[in-house]
Amino acid sequence: MSTAISIKGISKRFGAHVALDSIDLQVRPGELLALLGPSGSGKTTLLRIIAGLDTPDAGQILFGDEDAPIHTMRERRVGFVFQHYALFRHMTVFENVAFGLRVRKRAQRLSQAEIAQRVQRLLELVQLEWLADRYPAQLSGGQRQRIALCRALAIDPRMLLLDEPFGVLDAKVRKELRRWLRQLHRNLNVTSVFVTHDQEEALELADRVVVLSSGRIEQIGTPAEVYAQPASAFVHEFLGETNRLECHIEHGFVLLGALPIGRAERGIGSAVVYVRPQDIVLSRDASGPGLVRHARRTGPLARVVVELAGSNVDVTIPIDSVAPLGAREGDRVSVQVRAGVIFPASPVESMKLLPLDLQGRMLSLVPSAIGA
Numbered sequence: 001m002s003t004a005i006s007i008k009g010i011s012k013r014f015g016a017h018v019a020l021d022s023i024d025l026q027v028r029p030g031e032l033l034a035l036l037g038p039s040g041s042g043k044t045t046l047l048r049i050i051a052g053l054d055t056p057d058a059g060q061i062l063f064g065d066e067d068a069p070i071h072t073m074r075e076r077r078v079g080f081v082f083q084h085y086a087l088f089r090h091m092t093v094f095e096n097v098a099f100g101l102r103v104r105k106r107a108q109r110l111s112q113a114e115i116a117q118r119v120q121r122l123l124e125l126v127q128l129e130w131l132a133d134r135y136p137a138q139l140s141g142g143q144r145q146r147i148a149l150c151r152a153l154a155i156d157p158r159m160l161l162l163d164e165p166f167g168v169l170d171a172k173v174r175k176e177l178r179r180w181l182r183q184l185h186r187n188l189n190v191t192s193v194f195v196t197h198d199q200e201e202a203l204e205l206a207d208r209v210v211v212l213s214s215g216r217i218e219q220i221g222t223p224a225e226v227y228a229q230p231a232s233a234f235v236h237e238f239l240g241e242t243n244r245l246e247c248h249i250e251h252g253f254v255l256l257g258a259l260p261i262g263r264a265e266r267g268i269g270s271a272v273v274y275v276r277p278q279d280i281v282l283s284r285d286a287s288g289p290g291l292v293r294h295a296r297r298t299g300p301l302a303r304v305v306v307e308l309a310g311s312n313v314d315v316t317i318p319i320d321s322v323a324p325l326g327a328r329e330g331d332r333v334s335v336q337v338r339a340g341v342i343f344p345a346s347p348v349e350s351m352k353l354l355p356l357d358l359q360g361r362m363l364s365l366v367p368s369a370i371g372a
C-alpha cells in the first residue's frame with residue numbers, strides 16, 4: 001500500500017547556514033514527486049531527512065498518520081537510491097539485490113528459496129535478469145543504476161527516495177532511464193520522491209514538482225502549473241530558457257524602451273517581463289524595430305538573436321517554419337510577442353503579458369544564414 005508523507009515545519013542548519021527553512025509539504029500516496037532546485041537549495045538535505053539519514057533541527061515527518069520512526073532507514077522501510085551507484089563491488093548483482101533481505105532480523109528473514117525467487121522477480125522487473133552473475137564493474141552506468149533501484153525495491157519499501165539517480169549518466173541514457181522509471185513507477189505505484197537539478201527531467205517525470213531555492217519552497221504544482229503559472233521570477237527563470245526584459249507599463253501597454261511589446265491588465269511603472277524564446281514571432285520588415293544580430297541552426301530549431309530597443313532578445317523558430325526567403329544577420333524584422341509573464345515592481349503579483357494585435361509573418365531565413 002502506498003504511504004503519504006507529511007513534512008511539517010522542517011528546518012535544518014549547518015553551523016550558521018540555513019539549509020532548510022521551515023518546509024511544509026505533503027507527498028501524496030503513490031505519487032512521483034520531484035524536488036527541483038539549483039545546487040545548494042537543500043534538496044538532498046530534505047531527502048536525507050525524509051530517509052532518516054539526517055535529523056532535522058525542528059519539525060516533524062509523518063508516514064501516513066504515524067510519526068516516522070526516528071532511528072534507521074531500515075526501520076522506516078525506505079528504499080534509497082544514491083547518485084553514485086552504491087553497489088557492493090565484491091558482490092554479484094544477485095547478491096547486491098538480495099542484501100537487504102539477508103540482513104533482516106531472523107524472525108522476518110525469508111528462506112534461501114524465497115530470497116532467490118524474489119531477487120529473480122525483481123531482476124525481471126528491471127529487465128536485467130541476464131546480469132545476475134555479473135559484478136558491478138562489469139555493468140554499464142545505466143545498468144548499475146537499475147540494479148541500485150532493484151536493490152532498493154527488494155525490501156518492499158513504503159517509499160522510494162532517489163537522489164539525482166541519473167546524475168552521472170550521459171544524456172541519451174538519462175532519457176531512456178527516465179522513460180523506464182516513469183513506467184516502473186506506474187506499475188509499482190510506490191510513493192516516490194526524487195531529487196534533480198534538471199528541470200527537463202522534473203517536468204517530464206514527476207506528477208508534481210517542488211521548486212526549492214535557498215532552503216525554501218518557491219512553488220509546488222504539476223509540471224504544467226509550474227511552467228505556465230510560475231509563482232515567482234525565480235521559478236520562471238529556473239524552468240527553461242527565457243528573456244528577461246526591463247520594461248515599464250504605461251496606459252496598459254508594456255513598453256521596452258519606447259517600443260510597445262504587449263499589453264498589461266493593470267499596473268503602472270517599471271516591470272520585469274519574461275518571454276520565452278519560442279513565444280516570439282519574427283517577420284521580415286525593412287522598417288521593423290528589430291535587427292537580426294545572429295542566427296544559427298541547432299537541430300530542429302533555428303536560434304536567432306534580435307536586437308530590440310537596446311536589448312538582445314533570443315528567439316527560437318522551428319526549422320521547418322524557416323522558409324527560404326531569408327533574413328540575414330543585419331536585416332531588420334518586426335517582432336510579435338505572443339506570451340510572457342509580467343512581474344511589476346508593484347503590485348507584487350505577477351500577470352500574463354497579453355499580445356499586441358499585430359499582423360506578423362514568420363521570419364524567413366536563408367539556410368546559409370542559419371548555418372545549414
Ligand code: ATP
Nearest residue numbers: 014017019037038039040041042043044045046197
Ligand atoms: P546539490 O544539487 O549541489 O546536491 P542540494 O540542493 O542537494 O545541492 P544540499 O546538499 O541539500 O543541496 O545542501 C544545502 C546546503 O547545505 C548547501 O549550502 C550545503 O553546502 C550545505 N550542507 C549540506 N550538507 C552539509 C553538511 N553535512 N555540513 C555542512 N553543510 C552542509
